[in-house]
Amino acid sequence: EPAVEFMAKNGGPFKLVYGYGGTSEIMAAFDRGELDFTNRCGPSTAGRLFPEWAEEGRLVPLFYEKKPVSSDYLATLGYTGKLPSFLDLPGLTVDPKQLEALQANLLVTDLSRVFILPEGVPADVRKYWQDQFDKIMVDEGFIESLGIAGYTDDYGYGKSDEMLDIVRRVRDLDPSTRELVLEMSGVGKLVVN
Structure with missing residues (x-):
């Protein structure tokens, strides 16, 4: 939160x-x-x-x-x-550094339903799964089921490129801002590769 x-x-x-x-x-x-x-x-x-x-x-x-x-x-x-x-x-009280960290932290909340493959998965296998998830994101049946489950406003899934962009944005923050993101998250350790 x-x-x-x-x-x-x-x-x-x-x-x-x-x-x-x-x-x-x-x-x-x-x-x-x-x-x-x-x-x-x-x-x-x-x-x-x-x-x-x-x-x-x-x-x-x-x-x-x-x-x-x-x-x-x-x-x-x-x-x-x-x-x-x-x-x-x-x-x-809000200082600019805290605001930057907060905005990054709010971005990370969009990653609530991320699926990650382990290192070493061949590129063609990774691409296959990314393409499948990207298709699901626009599938009418999936979107309808989200509505039934009550997740129409914010369901935490996204296309692989969108999710990777969020990860990279957090990774590229300066270390002190990333520490603030971690502090605000309630998580004990943050690792962004």
């Missing part, structure tokens, strides 16, 4: 709780009252899995992380104002 980690370390009133196994567990913990805050409340997750949260008024939009939230969805939550970016929240 790079944005929440960033806010917690830079004046925001948030604390990240680790140990949950993914979106479903986080949402169930929120439903049980174990968490006061979650960023898993978009229409493709909360709107699909816990529609009663909106009906009960349990969802109070605070900010957006990557892109503005649909005004139609905000209206279903009873929110009519302009939702700020988390970077515009009062009390946050």
